[in-house]
Amino acid sequence: MQLAIDTADPRPIEAQIADEVRRAVVLGTLRADDTLPPVRRLAAELRVNPGAVARAYQALEAQGVVQMRWGRGPVVAPPPASSDDRGAMLRRLVDRALRDARRNGISALELADAIRAAAEDAPASPSSGPTGAGAPPR
Amino acid sequence: MTAALPTEIEAAAFAVATRGVAKRYGRDFALLGVDLQVPEGAVYVLVGPNGAGKTTTLKLLLGLLKPDTGSVRVLGMDPRAHGPLVRAQVGYVPERGDWGYAYMTVGRLLQHHAVYFPAWDWEYAANLANAFELDLTRTLGKLSKGLARRVHLLLAMAHRPPLLVLDEPTDGLDPVMRDETLGMLAEHVADTGCTVLICTHIVHEVDRLADHLGVMRDGRLTAQMPRETLHRMLRRYRADVPEGWQGVPGLDGTVIRRGGVGREIQWSVWGDEREVSLRLTESGATVRDAAPLTLEDAAVALLSRKE
Numbered sequence: 001m002q003l004a005i006d007t008a009d010p011r012p013i014e015a016q017i018a019d020e021v022r023r024a025v026v027l028g029t030l031r032a033d034d035t036l037p038p039v040r041r042l043a044a045e046l047r048v049n050p051g052a053v054a055r056a057y058q059a060l061e062a063q064g065v066v067q068m069r070w071g072r073g074p075v076v077a078p079p080p081a082s083s084d085d086r087g088a089m090l091r092r093l094v095d096r097a098l099r100d101a102r103r104n105g106i107s108a109l110e111l112a113d114a115i116r117a118a119a120e121d122a123p124a125s126p127s128s129g130p131t132g133a134g135a136p137p138r
Numbered sequence: 139m140t141a142a143l144p145t146e147i148e149a150a151a152f153a154v155a156t157r158g159v160a161k162r163y164g165r166d167f168a169l170l171g172v173d174l175q176v177p178e179g180a181v182y183v184l185v186g187p188n189g190a191g192k193t194t195t196l197k198l199l200l201g202l203l204k205p206d207t208g209s210v211r212v213l214g215m216d217p218r219a220h221g222p223l224v225r226a227q228v229g230y231v232p233e234r235g236d237w238g239y240a241y242m243t244v245g246r247l248l249q250h251h252a253v254y255f256p257a258w259d260w261e262y263a264a265n266l267a268n269a270f271e272l273d274l275t276r277t278l279g280k281l282s283k284g285l286a287r288r289v290h291l292l293l294a295m296a297h298r299p300p301l302l303v304l305d306e307p308t309d310g311l312d313p314v315m316r317d318e319t320l321g322m323l324a325e326h327v328a329d330t331g332c333t334v335l336i337c338t339h340i341v342h343e344v345d346r347l348a349d350h351l352g353v354m355r356d357g358r359l360t361a362q363m364p365r366e367t368l369h370r371m372l373r374r375y376r377a378d379v380p381e382g383w384q385g386v387p388g389l390d391g392t393v394i395r396r397g398g399v400g401r402e403i404q405w406s407v408w409g410d411e412r413e414v415s416l417r418l419t420e421s422g423a424t425v426r427d428a429a430p431l432t433l434e435d436a437a438v439a440l441l442s443r444k445e
Contacts, residue, residue: 005346007342007432007433010430012366013346039328040325040329043324044321044322044324044325044328046324047317047320047321049324049346049347049348050324050328051349052346052349053328099427103426103427104426105426
């Protein structure tokens with residue numbers, strides 16, 4: 001599992017870890033019954049405070065994303081029947097884009113127009129609907 | 139609105155707690171009323187310019203120096219009265235390591251050292267020696283600065299003490315070994331749950347590990363706080379301001395740093411984000427962003443704050 005952690009990111013480390021795990025689950029790189037590294041191993045790998053990893057795992061457990069097991073790393077939980085994880089991920093992505101736009105003095109409408117224009121220019125990307133597995137990135 | 143920076147930390151128990159500690163060398167004050175509070179289980183990073191009193195503070199904790207006034211408690215003990223007991227329970231990496239026995243091999247030093255620590259774990263020591271790429275047959279006098287530092291780290295960690303006191307722990311290490319050392323330290327903290335007090339100039343390196351920050355200047359601990367407080371209260375605001383903008387009345391006391399290009403102005407401000415943003419907006423500025431700072435930027439901002 002590759003987690004990207006950035007100290008310049010405004011989110012605290014534990015939020016970054018939890019977001020990265022959630023993202024991996026949504027993208028299907030982490031699936032039900034997959035094991036996450038134990039706290040000590042992930043802390044050592046990422047060179048982060050073990051407390052941050054533990055808090056991230058606790059948050060993920062509270063949200064039902066993982067199940068904790070004594071003495072081992074947490075296990076990815078089966079997805080709930082009606083999950084809108086993609087929707088939630090999209091919302092986070094949009095919120096960040098909007099924040100960046102605002103920082104640069106760009107309105108939401110301008111951003112939306114620019115995204116539409118860029119999407120029309122870009123070559124068609126492999127479709128990956130909520131049900132289809134989609135093509136793995138390269 | 140006056141924004142006093144926090145100098146008291148709330149915790150159930152402290153591994154280190156000093157109260158009003160002062161120390162002078164001759165006529166010069168090295169420390170002036172330092173109240174250092176390191177909660178149990180914290181990774182506390184103490185930053186400050188050279189000569190701020192960081193190393194002196196650490197030496198007081200180990201009982202290697204005695205304060206002129208004030209009280210010191212380390213793991214519930216007074217290092218003045220119980221220096222050896224304190225030192226047996228603390229893993230200490232000094233700023234400068236003088237071995238005293240330059241002819242001794244690293245391996246011999248470890249044996250010599252292990253005798254004093256009942257909890258010394260030879261298997262762990264061997265793992266650390268391996269990770270730090272230490273050759274136990276080398277003589278101490280011929281070690282490079284980086285190798286000597288790694289020997290100190292091994293000595294400090296191999297008995298799994300409840301408290302690690304690290305004075306510039308990665309000084310002299312190459313970038314790869316630095317990274318490796320931080321990984322070992324994260325693993326060590328996860329395994330032992332020990333408290334760590336680190337003095338360093340290279341703040342960004344411990345950004346991910348630190349959960350508390352203390353800032354020292356001119357012998358005073360001017361601020362100390364948990365990371366959440368720092369993240370919540372210290373933000374960099376970017377705003378566009380109109381021509382002839384007069385500033386924000388009353389916000390001056392909280393502004394830690396300001397700068398900017400053209401009509402965009404940047405402030406590092408200590409205060410509640412909503413309140414600060416509101417005041418900026420009321421003054422005619424358009425707030426673009428209020429982002430938390432990295433640990434290094436936060437340390438620089440707090441250190442360069444005008445009194």
